[in-house]
Structure formats: structure tokens, C-alpha cells
Amino acid sequence: xxxxxxxxxxxKRALARIITHIENRRENYRQLLAAVSRLPHQGYRxxxxxxxxxxxxxLVDALVLRYIQQGxxxxxxxIDPSSPFTGGALLGDRIRMQHLVNRDSVFIRSMASRGESGxxxxxxxxxxxxxxxxxxxxxIIETVGIGQIELDIVxxxxxxxxxxxxxxxxxxQTMKAGLMEIADIFCVNKIDRPGADRLLSILNSMxxxxxxxxxxxxxxxxxxxxNGEGVDSLAEAIEKHRGVITTGGELERRRGSQLKAEIVxxxxxxxxxxxxETIDFDGQFEHVSRQLASGELDxxxxxxxxxxxxxRK
Numbered sequence: 001x002x003x004x005x006x007x008x009x010x011x012k013r014a015l016a017r018i019i020t021h022i023e024n025r026r027e028n029y030r031q032l033l034a035a036v037s038r039l040p041h042q043g044y045r046x047x048x049x050x051x052x053x054x055x056x057x058x059l060v061d062a063l064v065l066r067y068i069q070q071g072x073x074x075x076x077x078x079i080d081p082s083s084p085f086t087g088g089a090l091l092g093d094r095i096r097m098q099h100l101v102n103r104d105s106v107f108i109r110s111m112a113s114r115g116e117s118g119x120x121x122x123x124x125x126x127x128x129x130x131x132x133x134x135x136x137x138x139x140i141i142e143t144v145g146i147g148q149i150e151l152d153i154v155x156x157x158x159x160x161x162x163x164x165x166x167x168x169x170x171x172x173q174t175m176k177a178g179l180m181e182i183a184d185i186f187c188v189n190k191i192d193r194p195g196a197d198r199l200l201s202i203l204n205s206m207x208x209x210x211x212x213x214x215x216x217x218x219x220x221x222x223x224x225x226x227n228g229e230g231v232d233s234l235a236e237a238i239e240k241h242r243g244v245i246t247t248g249g250e251l252e253r254r255r256g257s258q259l260k261a262e263i264v265x266x267x268x269x270x271x272x273x274x275x276x277e278t279i280d281f282d283g284q285f286e287h288v289s290r291q292l293a294s295g296e297l298d299x300x301x302x303x304x305x306x307x308x309x310x311x312r313k
Contacts, residue, residue: 004035007134012107015134019109022130023123033126036133043075043132044242045156049143049182050163055189058225059163059234060142066235067138068105075131075139076108077124107131125156125262155261158251159241161185161234164203166195183218185237191222191230217244275310284309 006014018036022029050056060076067074109131111124124141131139141157162183186203188196203220219237223230245251279285288305291297297305 004032007036008039010135012104015107015130016109019127019130022126023111025123033129036130039133041129041132043136043139045128045132045139045141045158046238047141047143047157047160048163049145049160050187050189051165051168052145054163054165054168055225056142056163059187059189059223059231060140062223062225062228062231063235064106064140066231068103071105072137073105073135074107075134075136076106077127077131077139077141078108078110079112079124079141079143107134107136125265128156155258158245158254159184159238161187161238163187163189164199165190166193166199168199184241185218185234186220187234188220188222189225191224196222217241271311275306278310279306 003014003017007018018032022033048056048060057078060078064074064076109127111127128139128141160182162185164186166188168188186207188199188203190196191200200220200222207218207220217240219240221230221233221237223234225231242251245254285306288297288302292299292302
């Protein structure tokens with residue numbers, strides 16, 4: 001029996017092998033992805049992002065435990081900082097959430113960000129599809145940080161939770177625009193610390209100011225991932241958001257935008273590979289580089305010449 005057959009039978013070892021095959025872009029990985037894509041998909045994708053030290057991993061741990069106690073199957077993708085030596089994830093699934101790893105209803109995968117914008121590994125979207133096809137009810141994607149570059153997580157998730165801590169209050173103003181674009185739910189974690197109430201008040205004011213009659217409601221909830229306080233409220237906020245966007249047609253629109261973004265990424269990757277493979281063959285790149293170095297060309301004119309040479313019909 002093939003690995004794919006074992007995968008269809010929900011064998012977690014087969015799942016791990018297929019993810020490794022796809023993540024490392026091994027031979028025939030695209031055919032494998034195509035086969036996976038033809039299987040039923042019904043999973044819901046939750047993005048968890050926030051600054052380092054906000055307790056995202058502990059919070060995800062508490063959320064996963066709650067979900068599996070409800071009988072749900074959960075897949076977790078943890079995007080970790082890349083090792084400067086190997087390019088691999090510094091934190092592995094054997095280290096985090098150790099007590100959940102051996103449960104049949106949970107699968108946790110750590111992936112290296114590999115320097116990708118937004119902290120998302122190049123293969124994250126593909127791994128999400130694999131977990132969905134495996135029959136996971138929920139797929140949680142935890143990213144490394146927050147900022148403008150994190151906005152691309154929206155392209156991969158249905159509900160996005162931005163996790164902050166009470167000390168984040170002073171940075172809210174500088175992050176306001178990006179936060180409002182990316183967040184479906186705000187979570188103030190470590191609410192036992194001073195300033196938690198103030199930050200919740202600031203966030204709720206921000207939400208109220210930006211709310212319109214046609215926009216999806218954004219909520220701010222307080223949690224303490226260490227002892228589980230507020231985790232039920234967070235899960236309820238996620239479920240409420242899911243219900244609103246599902247019944248209102250927003251989920252379908254988001255999924256359409258996600259598919260469009262995936263196509264753009266795939267085409268872009270192919271164009272970049274083609275350029276890298278052909279750009280030095282006829283000496284054009286060296287010629288343009290010399291003109292740029294001598295000041296005969298500016299950077300954008302040089303780029304236009306390369307584009308015209310290789311891509312303009």
C-alpha cells in the first residue's frame with residue numbers, strides 16, 4: 001500500500017512523510033499536491049500572530065487542548081525562526097506542546113520561516129492543504145512576529161488573532177493601521193500583568209472607531225495562557241467570527257482572495273526560477289551590471305532592460 005493510501009486512511013506517519021516531501025520540494029511533489037487537492041476539504045484556518053514574548057505558543061497549547069476535548073481534530077503549523085546554519089526550524093514539535101504530540105487528534109508541525117516575508121514558510125499554504133485533506137477540523141498557523149510584513153497571513157487564514165501583552169500599549173499607535181488590517185480578533189494575553197485593562201480599553205476604542213455597518217465585528221478579549229483564564233472566551237470569539245463570515249458570504253470571498261494569492265505566488269516562483277536559470281547565459285546580465293556600476297544606467301532602467309530582454313514579447 002502506498003504512502004498516499006495510508007494518508008487517506010489517516011495514518012499520521014504517512015501525513016508526516018507527505019508533508020516532508022512537499023515542504024522540501026522533492027521530486028513529484030506537485031503531483032502529490034494535486035492528488036491531495038482532489039480530496040475533500042472542510043477545515044477552518046486560524047492565524048495566531050503577535051510580537052515575540054506575547055505567549056502565543058502557550059495560548060495555542062491551551063486552545064488546542066480545549067478543541068480536542070470537544071472532539072475536534074486539530075493541525076498546528078508553528079512557523080519558527082530559521083537556523084542561520086541549517087535553514088531549519090530552531091524550535092521543533094518535540095519541544096513545544098510535548099504533551100499533545102502523541103494524541104491521535106492532534107498533529108503539530110514546526111516549519112522554518114527561511115527568511116520569507118511575513119514569517120510564513122514558502123510551503124505553508126501547501127502544508128495547510130495537506131492537513132485539511134487529512135481531515136483536520138481546525139488548522140492553526142502560528143507566526144513568528146507582527147508588523148506590516150505579517151499582513152500576508154491573511155492570505156492563508158480565515159480568522160486572524162493578534163496576540164498582545166499589557167506592555168504593548170505604547171506600541172499600539174505605531175502599529176494601528178497594520179493591526180486593524182490584519183486582526184479579526186485581538187487577544188491581550190497575560191492579563192494578570194499591570195496595564196491589561198488599559199490595553200483592552202484602547203483596543204476596544206480602536207475597534208469602535210473603525211467599525212462600519214458593513215464590516216465584520218472585531219473583538220478584544222483577555223487571556224492568561226498559563227492558567228487557561230479567558231481561553232474559552234477567545235475560542236467563543238473565534239467561533240462567533242467564523243459564524244458571521246460564513247453566513248454573510250465573507251468566508252467565500254476570503255477563500256477566493258486566498259486562491260488568487262496562491263496563483264500569484266506560484267507564477268512568481270516560476271518566473272523567478274526561470275530568470276535565475278537563464279539570466280547569465282547570453283551575457284546580458286553582466287553587460288547591464290557594468291552599465292549600472294559605471295553610472296550609465298540607474299537601477300530601475302537596468303531592471304527594465306532585463307525585463308524587456310527576457311519577458312517582453
